[in-house]
């Protein structure tokens with residue numbers, strides 16, 4: 283979200299929400315985010331939640347050049363869905379297991395520590411990376427033209443190294459990352475380098 287706001291040069295005020303410490307579990311936050319999840323925005327009294335809904339909303343309101351026109355709009359929605367499903371169920375939780383303790387990751391994902399299937403997450407991440415490499419080997423952008431789908435998917439791909447992934451074997455995916463990083467206004471994601479101890483909570487889980 284920070285990245286898209288920077289790319290479209292839209293001023294905003296940011297508030298950090300510490301979800302690992304469950305600071306999101308309040309009725310006040312629910313008024314902005316129905317599921318009490320980050321990210322969510324308050325645009326002069328209009329609450330918009332879910333990263334994909336926010337990207338679409340901001341692009342429609344301020345930056346229509348980031349919306350793929352027909353027929354590519356179908357691919358844009360498909361890749362937004364990949365971000366919400368395949369990435370959210372592979373690379374995103376895999377990274378979590380590396381940047382916080384396994385106990386915290388399991389707690390955040392709503393499973394017992396014994397059921398935290400890191401190998402399963404690695405397998406799903408591997409499939410995701412292969413699909414992305416295949417797509418980006420034939421198209422510079424996920425929806426053929428540059429769109430909010432690239433930004434949605436980039437968030438956790440930018441942090442792949444934090445999930446213990448080396449993208450050396452994925453040249454098309456790496457070139458796509460570099461294309462995004464060369465866009466005017468680009469800001470790098472905030473990296474998390476230390477494991478949580480259980481006492482200190484400050485990891486920014488949303489991109």
Ligand SMILES: N[C@@H](CCC(=O)N[C@@H](CS)C(=O)NCC(=O)O)C(=O)O
Nearest residue numbers: 301318319320321332333334487488
């Ligand atoms: N589909 C939502 C998912 C958001 C989501 O899962 N947010 C997580 C952090 S990355 C969260 O707020 N978790 C806290 C909780 O569920 O209590 C989106 O893409 O914005």
